Amino acid sequence: xxxxxxxxLKKYINEKVVIQGFVHRIRRLKSISFIxxxxxxxxxxxxxxxxxxxxxxxKLESVVEVNGEVKTGxxxxxxxxxxxxxxxxxxxxxxELPIELNKEDLDINLETMLxxxxxxxxxxxxxxxxxxxxxxxxxxxxxxxxxxxxEIFTPKLVSEGAEGGTExxxxxxxxxxxxxxxxxxxxxxMMVGAGFERVFEVAHVYRxxxxxxxxxxxxxVSMDFEMGFIEDEKDIMKMEEELxxxxxxxxxxxxxxxxxxxxxxxxxxxxxxxTMKFNEAIELLKREYNKNDLEGDLDPExxxxxxxxxxxxxxxxxxxxxxxxxxxxxMYTMPCGEEETHSFDLLFRGVEITTGGQRIxxxxxxxxxxxxxxxxxxxxxxxxxVFKYGMPKHxxxxxxxxxxxxxxxxxxxxxxxxxxxxxxxxxxx
Amino acid sequence: xxxxxxxxLKKYINEKVVIQGFVHRIRRLKSISFIxxxxxxxxxxxxxxxxxxxxxxxKLESVVEVNGEVKTGxxxxxxxxxxxxxxxxxxxxxxELPIELNKEDLDINLETMLxxxxxxxxxxxxxxxxxxxxxxxxxxxxxxxxxxxxEIFTPKLVSEGAEGGTExxxxxxxxxxxxxxxxxxxxxxMMVGAGFERVFEVAHVYRxxxxxxxxxxxxxVSMDFEMGFIEDEKDIMKMEEELxxxxxxxxxxxxxxxxxxxxxxxxxxxxxxxTMKFNEAIELLKREYNKNDLEGDLDPExxxxxxxxxxxxxxxxxxxxxxxxxxxxxMYTMPCGEEETHSFDLLFRGVEITTGGQRIxxxxxxxxxxxxxxxxxxxxxxxxxVFKYGMPKHxxxxxxxxxxxxxxxxxxxxxxxxxxxxxxxxxxx
Numbered sequence: 005x006x007x008x009x010x011x012x013l014k015k016y017i018n019e020k021v022v023i024q025g026f027v028h029r030i031r032r033l034k035s036i037s038f039i040x041x042x043x044x045x046x047x048x049x050x051x052x053x054x055x056x057x058x059x060x061x062x063k064l065e066s067v068v069e070v071n072g073e074v075k076t077g078x079x080x081x082x083x084x085x086x087x088x089x090x091x092x093x094x095x096x097x098x099x100e101l102p103i104e105l106n107k108e109d110l111d112i113n114l115e116t117m118l119x120x121x122x123x124x125x126x127x128x129x130x131x132x133x134x135x136x137x138x139x140x141x142x143x144x145x146x147x148x149x150x151x152x153x154x155e156i157f158t159p160k161l162v163s164e165g166a167e168g169g170t171e172x173x174x175x176x177x178x179x180x181x182x183x184x185x186x187x188x189x190x191x192x193x194m195m196v197g198a199g200f201e202r203v204f205e206v207a208h209v210y211r212x213x214x215x216x217x218x219x220x221x222x223x224x225v226s227m228d229f230e231m232g233f234i235e236d237e238k239d240i241m242k243m244e245e246e247l248x249x250x251x252x253x254x255x256x257x258x259x260x261x262x263x264x265x266x267x268x269x270x271x272x273x274x275x276x277x278x279t280m281k282f283n284e285a286i287e288l289l290k291r292e293y294n295k296n297d298l299e300g301d302l303d304p305e306x307x308x309x310x311x312x313x314x315x316x317x318x319x320x321x322x323x324x325x326x327x328x329x330x331x332x333x334x335m336y337t338m339p340c341g342e343e344e345t346h347s348f349d350l351l352f353r354g355v356e357i358t359t360g361g362q363r364i365x366x367x368x369x370x371x372x373x374x375x376x377x378x379x380x381x382x383x384x385x386x387x388x389x390v391f392k393y394g395m396p397k398h399x400x401x402x403x404x405x406x407x408x409x410x411x412x413x414x415x416x417x418x419x420x421x422x423x424x425x426x427x428x429x430x431x432x433x
Numbered sequence: 434x435x436x437x438x439x440x441x442l443k444k445y446i447n448e449k450v451v452i453q454g455f456v457h458r459i460r461r462l463k464s465i466s467f468i469x470x471x472x473x474x475x476x477x478x479x480x481x482x483x484x485x486x487x488x489x490x491x492k493l494e495s496v497v498e499v500n501g502e503v504k505t506g507x508x509x510x511x512x513x514x515x516x517x518x519x520x521x522x523x524x525x526x527x528x529e530l531p532i533e534l535n536k537e538d539l540d541i542n543l544e545t546m547l548x549x550x551x552x553x554x555x556x557x558x559x560x561x562x563x564x565x566x567x568x569x570x571x572x573x574x575x576x577x578x579x580x581x582x583x584e585i586f587t588p589k590l591v592s593e594g595a596e597g598g599t600e601x602x603x604x605x606x607x608x609x610x611x612x613x614x615x616x617x618x619x620x621x622x623m624m625v626g627a628g629f630e631r632v633f634e635v636a637h638v639y640r641x642x643x644x645x646x647x648x649x650x651x652x653x654v655s656m657d658f659e660m661g662f663i664e665d666e667k668d669i670m671k672m673e674e675e676l677x678x679x680x681x682x683x684x685x686x687x688x689x690x691x692x693x694x695x696x697x698x699x700x701x702x703x704x705x706x707x708t709m710k711f712n713e714a715i716e717l718l719k720r721e722y723n724k725n726d727l728e729g730d731l732d733p734e735x736x737x738x739x740x741x742x743x744x745x746x747x748x749x750x751x752x753x754x755x756x757x758x759x760x761x762x763x764m765y766t767m768p769c770g771e772e773e774t775h776s777f778d779l780l781f782r783g784v785e786i787t788t789g790g791q792r793i794x795x796x797x798x799x800x801x802x803x804x805x806x807x808x809x810x811x812x813x814x815x816x817x818x819v820f821k822y823g824m825p826k827h828x829x830x831x832x833x834x835x836x837x838x839x840x841x842x843x844x845x846x847x848x849x850x851x852x853x854x855x856x857x858x859x860x861x862x
Contacts, residue, residue: 392526394494
């Protein structure tokens with residue numbers, strides 16, 4: 005007999021089945037015992053006759069196979085249960101469990117959760133986060149594929165830092181020095197120019213940032229797209245708006261059971277996302293919140309206040325901030341006049357989840373802008389060269405997967421939306 | 434007016450359109466000129482009246498926008514053409530093109546192709562490779578998602594080498610030493626134990642191998658899956674067979690136009706993939722091909738001969754080799770008796786494209802096998818620890834994306850199936 009998944013058992017009332025999974029809970033009464041078995045699809049109550057089975061050795065979280073008959077019977081999980089005819093321990097737990105997994109909430113601090121990651125992930129409320137994350141990624145790829153984008157895999161071992169920043173991991177690549185890519189920026193632009201026109205990539209990127217905050221990771225998943233033959237950054241913003249609509253819709257529909265477990269409501273986008281110029285935002289923060297300490301950039305508090313403002317005034321969870329100052333944007337960003345750029349950030353509930361914009365497509369202007377940013381064009385030759393051979397007007401954006409997951413599910417720390425965390429101090433498990 | 438893609442133009446006969454793309458070819462006659470425009474969907478012939486347009490400055494591969502009217506008219510690409518009313522150069526090519534892109538074949542050597550990657554990718558026959566690769570990846574994900582697998586993203590910065598090998602890239606991770614992951618092996622097993630049961634990942638892996646062959650890359654895309662609650666490695670092989678059927682079917686159907694360009698036939702799997710024990714293969718190679726120089730492992734020539742053998746004798750492009758010797762398999766491989774293992778390779782047309790098998794799920798046996806392989810269990814604690822807490826029987830496999838693409842499309846060198854190559858000497862572009 006082959007294994008039946010727990011969520012299929014309702015079709016087998018009064019039939020014999022084999023189920024397999026983890027021992028979630030054990031309750032011994034005088035004549036019978038209840039064993040709650042958990043597989044990837046759910047929970048089921050199994051009933052053992054104490055005269056027939058000695059389950060005194062059975063440990064929580066052990067892996068078991070149960071042969072039994074499905075019978076109607078109300079319990080907290082289903083309106084059926086499995087009468088055990090045989091129970092076989094596939095792999096027994098070898099020692100005390102470091103954390104308790106069968107309470108409604110996993111009542112442990114973040115350190116303990118991450119140190120015992122394989123166990124904490126078994127908890128329904130943790131597990132659900134990654135089921136939702138799956139829907140986000142899949143929706144990202146599906147939407148863009150339908151819009152004519154080609155998926156690309158670009159190297160993470162690179163010879164040039166994308167942003168000219170210093171926060172890169174270095175390594176020896178045989179006789180050469182290499183860096184871990186901070187973003188697929190150069191390569192996705194090159195792939196637009198390589199004739200794919202529209203490309204996306206979902207892959208790890210690396211930031212050797214020294215700070216250890218609740219919203220930064222040193223290795224994270226970046227969902228990038230880049231598209232050619234645009235007019236300006238507004239085409240990118242429009243594409244992102246449609247993309248987000250689909251993501252939210254799919255999470256809401258397909259993720260319903262997970263959202264119920266997590267007790268989270270997903271917003272919908274039913275009107276255009278409001279936009280605000282960066283300079284207007286600075287003025288607004290001064291005027292409305294007396295926030296005067298910003299020096300040409302937003303800080304997390306400023307983003308939070310703007311998030312609150314658009315929620316209260318415009319009933320929106322999202323806000324596009326546009327026309328970022330040229331000084332604050334990387335060298336490939338298309339300037340807009342002397343001071344501003346054709347670029348934007350997207351705030352979601354007061355946290356930046358996207359940076360994007362139009363890029364420079366003209367070779368001479370690109371070289372000029374590299375110099376303007378105080379960088380040396382000769383360090384970027386394998387990137388800039390392709391601009392000599394016909395590059396369409398183009399732009400794109402990046403969405404941090406863990407960031408958007410954490411914001412959507414109202415998680416306090418981005419590490420909660422990361423299967424295995426890599427931060428300032430954490431290199432295991 | 435918004436841009437119409439070339440493959441949509443047939444719907445606009447006798448209508449005005451705007452098209453955008455690259456100048457693929459120019460042919461000047463006495464009174465008219467032909468400009469072949471290429472966008473990501475195809476080619477179209479555009480006709481310019483020489484009295485109205487001076488296109489003497491127009492360069493091949495420049496990016497242009499054409500306003501014109503679609504008229505019926507037979508030519509090598511379509512049964513319509515576009516009469517140019519306005520042509521606007523969006524971005525002109527700045528210098529001589531290093532390679533010729535508008536011949537049927539891109540007649541250059543591999544070095545030149547990779548050195549001019551953005552340009553060579555514009556060629557229809559190169560571009561088509563990656564459209565096919567897209568179908569392979571998408572089919573992999575779609576099939577496994579339907580089979581209840583969860584997509585995972587696991588760290589590529591790790592503290593332990595998966596196979597105990599020395600061919601790893603090392604880097605400084607703040608105060609610690611880290612490695613680039615050679616495979617997601619440990620983490621995908623951990624995620625099975627974390628309750629996802631079935632997981633897959635499509636991501637880069639890194640091998641610091643010194644040799645520079647036509648079938649190795651130092652950074653490549655590994656398509657991995659791992660599944661719990663199996664009986665043995667045959668469950669993995671069965672899953673792979675179904676997976677490959679879908680991949681081949683989708684490539685054949687959805688990739689038809691690309692396959693026509695590449696002049697490639699895709700095999701179908703219409704009967705079970707033959708299997709052969711590793712030891713039997715060694716014997717067969719001696720008997721049939723007088724190949725006696727194998728010391729407990731296959732070499733590329735041996736794989737080739739086996740590929741030829743199954744093609745001739747069994748009319749199969751595929752061959753599962755099973756029961757690999759314990760000595761040749763990593764420490765996590767489930768032993769089968771004293772000498773063999775529950776593991777397999779899949780050969781496709783005489784090249785290994787998959788390694789897989791059942792893994793050890795019992796903690797004590799795992800520790801014993803680590804010692805058997807001459808390794809130190811204390812180096813693997815963050816991995817082995819999870820086996821104390823209830824690990825189901827499990828197994829999985831990895832398919833090299835570039836490898837399967839190259840084999841399927843009959844490419845001579847794996848670099849041709851890689852957007853941007855990272856090999857022994859190549860770190861740019």
